[in-house]
Amino acid sequence: xxxxxxxxxxxxxxxxxxxxxxxxxxxxxxxxxxxxxxxxxxxxxxxxxxxxxxxxxxxxxxxxxxxxxxxxxxxxxxxxxxxxxxxxxxxxxxxxxxxxxxxxxxxxxxxxxxxxxxxxxxxxxxxxxxxxxxxxxxxxxxxxxxxxxxxxxxxxxxxxxxxxxxxxxxxxxxxxxxxxxxxxxxxxxxxxxxxxxxxxxxxxxxxxxxxxxxxxxxxxxxxxxxxxxxxxxxxxxxxxxxxxxxxxxxxxxxxxxxxxxxxxxxxxxxxxxxxxxxxxxxxxxxxxxxxxxxxxxxxxxxxxxxxxxxxxxxxxxxxxxxxxxxxxxxxxxxxxxxxxxxxxxxxxxxxxxxxxxxxxxxxxxxxxxxxxxxxxxxxxxxxxxxxxxxxxxxxxxxxxxxxxxxxxxxxxxxxxxxxxxxxxxxxxxxxxxxxxx
Amino acid sequence: xxxxxxxxxxxxxxxxxxxxxxxxxxxxxxxxxxxxxxxxxxxxxxxxxxxxxxxxxxxxxxxxxxxxxxxxxxxxxxxxxxxxxxxxxxxxxxxxxxxxxxxxxxxxxxxxxxxxxxxxxxxxxxxxxxxxxxxxxxxxxxxxxxxxxxxxxxxxxxxxxxxxxxxxxxxx
Numbered sequence: 091x092x093x094x095x096x097x098x099x100x101x102x103x104x105x106x107x108x109x110x111x112x113x114x115x116x117x118x119x120x121x122x123x124x125x126x127x128x129x130x131x132x133x134x135x136x137x138x139x140x141x142x143x144x145x146x147x148x149x150x151x152x153x154x155x156x157x158x159x160x161x162x163x164x165x166x167x168x169x170x171x172x173x174x175x176x177x178x179x180x181x182x183x184x185x186x187x188x189x190x191x192x193x194x195x196x197x198x199x200x201x202x203x204x205x206x207x208x209x210x211x212x213x214x215x216x217x218x219x220x221x222x223x224x225x226x227x228x229x230x231x232x233x234x235x236x237x238x239x240x241x242x243x244x245x246x247x248x249x250x251x252x253x254x255x256x257x258x259x260x261x262x263x264x265x266x267x268x269x270x271x272x273x274x275x276x277x278x279x280x281x282x283x284x285x286x287x288x289x290x291x292x293x294x295x296x297x298x299x300x301x302x303x304x305x306x307x308x309x310x311x312x313x314x315x316x317x318x319x320x321x322x323x324x325x326x327x328x329x330x331x332x333x334x335x336x337x338x339x340x341x342x343x344x345x346x347x348x349x350x351x352x353x354x355x356x357x358x359x360x361x362x363x364x365x366x367x368x369x370x371x372x373x374x375x376x377x378x379x380x381x382x383x384x385x386x387x388x389x390x391x392x393x394x395x396x397x398x399x400x401x402x403x404x405x406x407x408x409x410x411x412x413x414x415x416x417x418x419x420x421x422x423x424x425x426x427x428x429x430x431x432x433x434x435x436x437x438x439x440x441x442x443x444x445x446x447x448x449x450x451x452x453x454x455x456x457x458x459x460x461x462x463x464x465x466x467x468x469x470x471x472x473x474x475x476x477x478x479x480x481x482x483x484x485x486x487x488x489x490x491x492x493x494x495x496x497x498x499x500x501x502x503x504x505x506x507x508x509x510x511x512x513x514x515x516x517x518x519x520x521x522x523x524x525x526x527x
Numbered sequence: 528x529x530x531x532x533x534x535x536x537x538x539x540x541x542x543x544x545x546x547x548x549x550x551x552x553x554x555x556x557x558x559x560x561x562x563x564x565x566x567x568x569x570x571x572x573x574x575x576x577x578x579x580x581x582x583x584x585x586x587x588x589x590x591x592x593x594x595x596x597x598x599x600x601x602x603x604x605x606x607x608x609x610x611x612x613x614x615x616x617x618x619x620x621x622x623x624x625x626x627x628x629x630x631x632x633x634x635x636x637x638x639x640x641x642x643x644x645x646x647x648x649x650x651x652x653x654x655x656x657x658x659x660x661x662x663x664x665x666x667x668x669x670x671x672x673x674x675x676x677x678x679x680x681x682x683x684x685x686x687x688x689x690x691x692x693x694x695x696x697x698x699x
Contacts, residue, residue, distance in 0.1 A: 267674075267675065267676070268674075268676070271674070294670060294673035296637055296638070296641075296671075296673065297637065297638060312670070312673070315668065316668050317641065317668075317669070337645060337667070337669075338641050338669060340638050341638040354638060354641075354642075356642065356645055358645075358649075358667065359649070360642065360645070360646065361641070361642045361645070382639055382642030382643065382646070384639055384641070384642055385636065385638045385639070398636065398638070398639055400639070405635065405636070405639055426635070428635065428636040428639055429637075429638070429639075442636055444634070447634060449634065449635075468680070469633060469634070469680060471636055471637070472636070472637070487633075487680060490678045490679065515637075516637065
């Protein structure tokens with residue numbers, strides 16, 4: 091296979107300089123065993139340079155990504171017995187004996203200007219075939235970002251599905267209570283590392299939603315005394331209020347083409363679904379019902395919305411044309427279903443499903459109508475699909491605080507992301523990143 | 528990356544100050560929600576004899592929190608007396624203004640609970656209106672489950688969070 095040389099320079103300039111902020115701890119749970127996961131060994135990458143080696147262990151980041159997907163089972167670092175750096179140094183019998191299907195080797199090469207070029211190769215152990223031989227360059231301070239891109243390429247080569255490790259997550263944290271409360275809207279890497287503050291407020295912040303280009307976040311803030319919807323550019327911090335009507339201004343969701351915003355407005359009476367044209371700021375009412383209609387999300391074709399409504403008594407998920415029209419109920423299992431997240435292909439809908447006082451994340455298969463639980467907590471909420479639908483982020487409670495979990499879409503692997511002190515909630519997975527973001 | 532913290536903080540501090548001022552007029556911890564039965568001391572006065580100071584002194588007007596059952600928005604009988612007192616006060620002082628802050632417990636999704644909190648706020652607003660307060664005096668803000676007074680995951684805690692707080696933004 092021909093070697094492609096990718097030299098992606100400068101795409102990390104927006105990341106603030108400074109030491110990496112590490113998540114406190116990451117714990118991987120593999121509740122059901124994971125027999126179907128693909129065994130892969132990622133040999134530690136060798137630093138080939140004259141200066142101090144970088145702090146980031148690129149191979150560690152790649153292993154973490156692949157494991158978290160639930161589709162791979164990478165050989166633990168401590169079980170790696172040989173350390174080939176290039177393809178020709180691999181002794182295949184060793185890895186066959188260790189029952190590995192794939193092997194990744196690589197090195198970090200210092201290049202001019204302080205950047206680091208990560209070169210790597212992916213081989214099958216059985217047929218000793220080279221599948222990938224690539225290089226990605228990045229700033230030394232963002233080797234984690236480079237490692238996530240390497241993991242994406244490995245994931246895509248083996249599974250045939252684009253990887254989504256080099257993405258970001260937005261979430262809300264709160265500290266204190268009453269008059270001492272404070273709220274932050276944060277953005278971090280998909281594994282919870284590199285958290286950065288986007289908004290700080292003494293009043294509640296809610297419901298972050300990404301624009302399809304990943305450059306903006308819409309959210310609800312109470313800083314004006316009532317709920318209002320803001321749209322903020324992440325890189326510059328510039329923002330504007332797009333909805334501050336009487337009553338509830340909630341649940342923003344960008345349309346797939348980014349030109350419209352679905353939202354819930356109550357006008358002081360009860361929330362209904364609206365669609366706002368972002369250029370003209372003109373809003374069209376989509377639902378008109380005395381029930382609570384909220385949490386609209388777009389189907390990928392932009393033609394319809396799914397939303398939460400308690401018009402049948404308890405909250406359930408409904409679908410309605412984005413231009414307005416009759417709503418059809420689509421969830422029938424569980425006492426209540428709310429806060430839908432739709433997979434990129436529209437085939438799956440993740441929901442927070444309530445039964446008695448227990449709320450868990452369930453994934454509804456649109457083809458079969460069957461909803462399968464993928465979480466095990468008591469107050470799990472706010473599911474958010476990865477852009478490739480391989481994983482779902484959600485919020486859970488642990489004593490008085492909220493924590494985030496990433497679960498593989500098949501429910502087989504769950505990882506807790508402990509991101510910060512205080513209460514963490516409302517994760518929203520970003521779209522795929524593009525160069526320059 | 529430039530963050531909008533400065534601007535935000537200014538706004539936040541301003542509103543936090545407002546909240547702090549407002550909350551000083553509130554009685555300290557809200558009374559235990561369950562054991563409220565109407566007693567002689569909480570009988571509504573309807574004769575227009577309130578003074579502004581009564582907001583802090585009168586045992587009925589000091590009741591500023593209405594509690595609700597799970598997923599319910601109807602006002603329970605034990606809170607009718609307090610509603611009548613506040614309505615009487617608002618009738619007597621047409622310049623007085625209240626914000627009815629609707630809240631929900633943590634069960635159910637956050638945006639749904641925003642709707643539920645508003646329903647509760649509207650329920651108290653309607654009751655005050657029916658008892659003679661003018662709609663211009665009444666403002667409803669729903670905080671959903673975002674401002675819990677208690678963070679345990681139990682009914683003891685949840686019942687304290689399912690509430691509407693009556694906050695006087697203008698006393699006369």
